[in-house]
Structures are given as C-alpha cells and as structure tokens.
Amino acid sequence: MKMNDSVRIDMPSWLRGFAEQLPQSLSTPELRMAVAVSLSRENLRHGSGGPFGALVVDRRDGRWLSLGVNRVEPSHCSCAHAEIMALSLAQQRLANWNLGRVASGDLELVSSCEPCAMCLGAIPWSGVRSLVCGATKEDAESAGFDEGDRPEAWVDKLQARGIAVTLGVARQDAAAVLGRYARSGQAIYNPVRP
C-alpha cells in the first residue's frame, strides 16, 4: 500500500448540468436558500452523498461562486461536508484562501442546514462575512445526524468575529429533505459512538 500525497474530492457529475440551469445572480436570501435546498435534494435523489447542500454567494451582486454538496461516502472523506466543499471550491476558483480579500470581500455561505462543529470552526478561517442556514440542529438530530460539540452561544461568537448569521430560512423545505433521507434508510455516516 503506497503513501498517497494528495487529497481530491470531486463534486458529482450531475452538478454541472444543475449549475448551467441556474441564474448567475441570486438576489435574495430566499432564492439562495432555495438553491441550497435543491442541492441537498438532488444529492439525495442521485445517491451521491448526504442530504446537504451549500453555496458561496457575493452579497454585492448576488452572483454565486461555488456550489457544494456532501461527499463523505463517495469521496472517502469525513471532512467532505457541503459547507467545507462550497468554501474550498470558491477559494480554489479565486486562487485565494481568504474570501474576505477577493471579489467584493462580502461573501456569504448559504447552507441547507446549520453547521456542525467542524464546519462552524471552518467559517471564520474562510473569510466569509455572513452565514445563512435552513434546517436547524434539531432537524438534523431528528434525522439521526450529530452536529458535534459546538461552543455555547455560537451565533454570538461568529457575530463577534464580524460574521452575520441568519437562521431558519426556508426551514421546513430544508428539514423535509433531511426527513426523507432518514426514511430512506440510508447510512447515517457518523462513527458509532461508544
């Protein structure tokens, strides 16, 4: 077994066609969330990962810069959550790890679900200035997912870092996809707890 020296995570092949159908600009939080929820639903329908979608949008003009879906199982990578994918795709597209220093410098992460502890920790490092979420921690947990150990008052802590937070946008639509995933009997891919 040879050492590997790169990590590669591909988005699913259906995503290109999905992107081609999208308008270039998504002018409201509701439109952006509709895209995040569609990503989660399509990922479930295609069996190409967990039921989570996210995108990075420039708040100045509403243009989206990246579209991400959960790829934990197909890419053999527990870090391949939708939010991590959307942030990383945007950064590599713009050739800058700091989204606060590219485009308008006012970029937003839109996610079909509240971030888990890992994705929450990743947000301040990415340079985005705002976060918009659909389904809640309770919705994710009802579907069997574990959000991890997030710090108390995490919304306040993000806001103290200059990152605006909006929760519960189109929550029912977003949560419905999680519920459908749970009923589908597909794997809940957290490691078994002791």
Place this chain on the structure above:
Amino acid sequence: MKMNDSVRIDMPSWLRGFAEQLPQSLSTPELRMAVAVSLSRENLRHGSGGPFGALVVDRRDGRWLSLGVNRVEPSHCSCAHAEIMALSLAQQRLANWNLGRVASGDLELVSSCEPCAMCLGAIPWSGVRSLVCGATKEDAESAGFDEGDRPEAWVDKLQARGIAVTLGVARQDAAAVLGRYARSGQAIYNPVRP
C-alpha cells in the same frame, strides 16, 4: 471564469523523500510526536505552508498511515490544516471515511499543536480513537495564531465520545517551531478580525 467541480490539495514534493526515511513503525507517543514536529519544521524550512504537522498512526503496531502538513496558502484552501490533511489522506488511502472501521480500528491522530475549533470538530467524524498533541493553544496564540472558538472542556467532550486525549507531548520542541515561524515574519493566515 468557469465553475470548478473538484477540490484538490497536494502535499509538498519534499514529503515523499521525508516519508522514505521514516521507519514503518513508530512505537511510542514520543517517536510519533517527533515525526509531527519534524513535519512542522520541514514545512517551515521549505516555505510550503504553515508550521504544523500531523500524522495518523495505527496504535496496534505503530505503523503510520498518513503524513500531513498545513497547506492553506499554497493550495488556496483555508481548511487545509495539517490535521484535516492527515485524516483525509488516511481515509482516502484506505478508501473509507471511517477510520474506526479500517486497519485495527484503533487509529490515532498525532498533531504538532492542539487542534483549532475546525480540526477539533473534525476529529469525532473521522473515526480515530485517540489524539496526541504537542504545542498548546497558548503556544499557538503566542505565535499569533487563532485557535477559534472551541467548546468549554473540549478534552472531556472528546473523551466522552471515546477518544482518548494526551496533551503537551514534546511541547517545547513543538512550540519552538511556532516561535521560529512568528520570528520569520511570514503571514499569519487567519482572516483579519473586525
């Protein structure tokens, strides 16, 4: 500007030669930490990323499965911390996102520094059963790095999930690399806080 549809993070080219010099088995925590610290030091010396190194080791026989270094700047990816790299490389090498279900199922993440909030959140999802750290949060902060908003009593919380934690192994050696980085005047690559 075209949409990209994969994320790719390469380890630096010097790492292959580094790996070839290593024994296959690292039998003690001190030996493993010496490797993590060497990775951080070599990454600084080659200018190939931030001063952090990590590896995944099978605790049953001491064999290492992956070697990771920080690649935030060269790979344009704020998530490319050494711990995320070591976990992802091990998972993709073994073609399984859950390190609790491969090899002996008793895999350990060894890191030259305590995890930031993101890497801490990633650890339970990865399936490793233990974490060993060198430099502390205080050492990282002294060098100008930000560890993020970690939950209170994070060591207890990891242990409650069945993940053993050992802190401060070879702390001085590990912290010395961080100090050298700070004195080198290289970028501290956290986004500017408000």
